[in-house]
Amino acid sequence: xxxxxxxxxxxxxxxxxxxxxxxxxxxxxxxxxxxxxxxxxxxxxxxxxxxxxxxxxxxxxxxxxxxxxxxxxxxxxxxxxxxxxxxxxxxxxxxxxxxxxxxxxxxxxxxxxxxxxxxxxxxxxxxxxxxxxxxxxxxxxxxxxxxxxxxxxxxxxxxxxxxxxxxxxxxxxxxxxxxxxxxxxxxxxxxxxxxxxxxxxxxxxxxxxxxxxxxxxxxxxxxxxxxxxxxxxxxxxxxxxxxxxxxxxxxxxxxxxxxxxxxxxxxxxxxxxxxxxxxxx
Amino acid sequence: xxxxxxxxxxxxxxxxxxxxxxxxxxxxxxxxxxxxxxxxxxxxxxxxxxxxxxxxxxxxxxxxxxxxxxxxxxxxxxxxxxxxxxxxxxxxxxxxxxxxxxxxxxxxxxxxxxxxxxxxxxxxxxxxxxxxxxxxxxxxxxxxxxxxxxxxxxxxxxxxxxxxxxxxxxxxxxxxxxxxxxxxxxxxxxxxxxxxxxxxxxxxxxxxxxxxxxxxxxxxxxxxxxxxxxxxxxxxxxxxxxxxxxxxxxxxxxxxxxxxxxxxxxxxxxxxxxxxxxxxxxxx
Numbered sequence: 001x002x003x004x005x006x007x008x009x010x011x012x013x014x015x016x017x018x019x020x021x022x023x024x025x026x027x028x029x030x031x032x033x034x035x036x037x038x039x040x041x042x043x044x045x046x047x048x049x050x051x052x053x054x055x056x057x058x059x060x061x062x063x064x065x066x067x068x069x070x071x072x073x074x075x076x077x078x079x080x081x082x083x084x085x086x087x088x089x090x091x092x093x094x095x096x097x098x099x100x101x102x103x104x105x106x107x108x109x110x111x112x113x114x115x116x117x118x119x120x121x122x123x124x125x126x127x128x129x130x131x132x133x134x135x136x137x138x139x140x141x142x143x144x145x146x147x148x149x150x151x152x153x154x155x156x157x158x159x160x161x162x163x164x165x166x167x168x169x170x171x172x173x174x175x176x177x178x179x180x181x182x183x184x185x186x187x188x189x190x191x192x193x194x195x196x197x198x199x200x201x202x203x204x205x206x207x208x209x210x211x212x213x214x215x216x217x218x219x220x221x222x223x224x225x226x227x228x229x230x231x232x233x234x235x236x237x238x239x240x241x242x243x244x245x246x247x248x249x250x251x252x253x254x255x256x257x258x259x260x261x262x263x264x265x266x267x268x269x270x271x272x273x274x275x276x277x278x279x280x281x
Numbered sequence: 282x283x284x285x286x287x288x289x290x291x292x293x294x295x296x297x298x299x300x301x302x303x304x305x306x307x308x309x310x311x312x313x314x315x316x317x318x319x320x321x322x323x324x325x326x327x328x329x330x331x332x333x334x335x336x337x338x339x340x341x342x343x344x345x346x347x348x349x350x351x352x353x354x355x356x357x358x359x360x361x362x363x364x365x366x367x368x369x370x371x372x373x374x375x376x377x378x379x380x381x382x383x384x385x386x387x388x389x390x391x392x393x394x395x396x397x398x399x400x401x402x403x404x405x406x407x408x409x410x411x412x413x414x415x416x417x418x419x420x421x422x423x424x425x426x427x428x429x430x431x432x433x434x435x436x437x438x439x440x441x442x443x444x445x446x447x448x449x450x451x452x453x454x455x456x457x458x459x460x461x462x463x464x465x466x467x468x469x470x471x472x473x474x475x476x477x478x479x480x481x482x483x484x485x486x487x488x489x490x491x492x493x494x495x496x497x498x499x500x501x502x503x504x505x506x507x508x509x510x511x512x513x514x515x516x517x518x519x520x521x522x523x524x525x526x527x528x529x530x531x532x533x534x535x536x537x538x539x540x541x542x543x544x545x546x547x548x549x550x551x552x553x554x555x556x557x558x559x560x561x562x563x564x565x
Contacts, residue, residue, distance in 0.1 A: 150419040157529035173337045178419040180504035193411045
């Protein structure tokens, strides 16, 4: 036991040294940077853009790109005011925002999933909302077996939760969950381990696991099958585009970065975040 | 002669430096937690962490008490199971098991101590939770958390109790035997009192591990923020709360998560204060 604590301390100490050293390098790097770009906006898009920025900066030393979060509306405001070069917005532009230029870098889709042994194959939008708010508590009420429904919800702050709430027009405090999960793989394992559970995860993750034989069923919504292809075509209702926006037609570094973000080179990063890549033109 | 004095001085300084660094790391962590949670502590009264209606940080309600009760119930439940099991298995190794059995048994316990917590969590999620679900849905529950935590802290208690019992001077035991005490009489009257502070230290260590355990509990406890009404209700612990929400939290939400970290640290501090108090009483 004593040995272990000493090791931990050593580790902590070396980590601290590393952090200090790294900070010094980073600041040295900032001084050398000649070209800067500031991005602000949606917390859904920010983690993906952060990864893209990391890759871009490693390919173009001397370029420094700041990514700040604060919600889609901040992205719109900052871009209009010129505080940010590029805004990040996790929805399509509204009619009164047509003065801005939007460039989709990825699509986000969410699928409601059940255990494969569950006889229920269709749920209406209202039924799903009733299940999540605790108005329907037994599968019998929606044509299934006589068993209590286990409602699986996502942890606060996740983009899948945000999209789900927005589509069903619910507030998180209205939902009566039995299990709360963090990431998509945990959600899928929870459903596969519980035949009476209902949950929702990113469509990319669900389709990937279902193809590999996980006993889950992706529910169709409004008669449209949940699939990456249908998110792609825009037919699937529980989905949204993730956009980069600019106030003018982008030029120079901004244009170069947006082209990079929409290129084939970022597809791997997009898929790692369980988003759907756009097809390269 | 001179050489050894020099060595002593060197060792002394190395030890001092080590001690200062460990103390500094601890203080730095505390300072870091305070700084990060300051934006929220500055704005709202601490009472709100106990009187708000619920935990919905994005909607601006920050009640931490359900997670406090969840943390305490899960760790106390696990201790309740693991203390008797751990102490009896240590007694078995030291006093009852024949040598050819004692060594492999102890190796097995040591192996159990080395299993990473994610493995316990994964096993819990895929095996234990579905099993409990058949008994009483949803399966992910306080009970599942207690059982997984018990498995994780059992080896800690067994091994520290084992060391404490081994450290009892053999003359004590020989004298007890010479006085004609039975084996249980010797354990109860001599070995236990002599090893007590070591055993208590082990239990405290185990309690700290149970309170701070994150991944395994996150996978099996259900993570619903509520005061559980029974063993089959899902709970969320403070540590799991941080791990669940930190990745995507911003602004006040993020700061409140640091407050729950601060609360967790406070809990561990109270625990270690209690431990030193119990330790003192032993010698009085």
